Amino acid sequence: xxRLYILVLCGLFASAPLMAxxxxxxxxxxxxxxxxxxxxxxxxxNPQSKLIEVIPSGTRLVVLEEGGGDFVHVRLESGAxxxxxxxxxxxxxxxxxxVDAAQAKLEGLQTERTRLYSELNKYKEERNTYxxxxxxxxxxxxxxxxELTDLRTTSSSAVDISNQNRRLQADLEQETRQRADAxxxxxxxxxxxxxxxxxxxxxxxxxxxFVGSAPARNEKKWRRMPI
Numbered sequence: 001x002x003r004l005y006i007l008v009l010c011g012l013f014a015s016a017p018l019m020a021x022x023x024x025x026x027x028x029x030x031x032x033x034x035x036x037x038x039x040x041x042x043x044x045x046n047p048q049s050k051l052i053e054v055i056p057s058g059t060r061l062v063v064l065e066e067g068g069g070d071f072v073h074v075r076l077e078s079g080a081x082x083x084x085x086x087x088x089x090x091x092x093x094x095x096x097x098x099v100d101a102a103q104a105k106l107e108g109l110q111t112e113r114t115r116l117y118s119e120l121n122k123y124k125e126e127r128n129t130y131x132x133x134x135x136x137x138x139x140x141x142x143x144x145x146x147e148l149t150d151l152r153t154t155s156s157s158a159v160d161i162s163n164q165n166r167r168l169q170a171d172l173e174q175e176t177r178q179r180a181d182a183x184x185x186x187x188x189x190x191x192x193x194x195x196x197x198x199x200x201x202x203x204x205x206x207x208x209x210f211v212g213s214a215p216a217r218n219e220k221k222w223r224r225m226p227i
Contacts, residue, residue: 029063031074031089041082045071052082058093 038057043050055061055076064081065073071083 031061031063031091039084039088041076041084043082045069045083052080061089
């Protein structure tokens with residue numbers, strides 16, 4: 001659809017000069033030399049008058065005056081004026097002129113089409129370049145997002161590790177205190193046990209001494225009793 005639109009625009013641009021020429025022709029009384037090979041342009045409406053110019057078929061003439069018998073007063077594109085035989089004139093361009101105009105128009109359209117295709121290819125290349133740049137920027141953006149995410153993850157892990165270290169340090173300190181307390185209690189228990197053992201040993205020694213000295217006391221007691 002876009003290609004058809006471009007071709008239509010090309011046709012309008014190429015046909016603009018011809019349309020302007022046709023509009024100008026409608027304002028002026030324009031005639032064309034018919035398919036005769038060449039005709040004479042005379043200085044007066046008389047075949048014996050001075051010859052001004054010989055013009056070929058298809059020459060565009062502006063009619064200035066009619067009424068000179070077989071002759072018509074015309075102005076050439078060069079600006080020169082003269083008289084030509086009216087029977088050799090036609091209101092429409094000859095076939096060869098129309099073919100040449102159509103060919104020129106076609107060539108103009110082809111040239112314009114070639115130019116438009118060239119611009120279209122240029123725009124496609126620019127679009128591909130912009131797309132490549134966009135893809136590159138998108139890849140860089142994604143890489144930056146990934147790097148930022150990794151940094152956040154690393155930071156979070158570092159924070160977690162730091163928190164874990166603090167918790168482990170606190171646990172170690174608590175265990176150290178508990179161990180010191182346990183060692184202190186164990187030392188106290190050992191001291192108490194030693195003291196109790198010593199006391200028990202002392203008591204045992206006393207008991208043994210008392211028990212050992214009991215027969216001697218009994219013997220002395222029996223000795224003091226009267227027989």
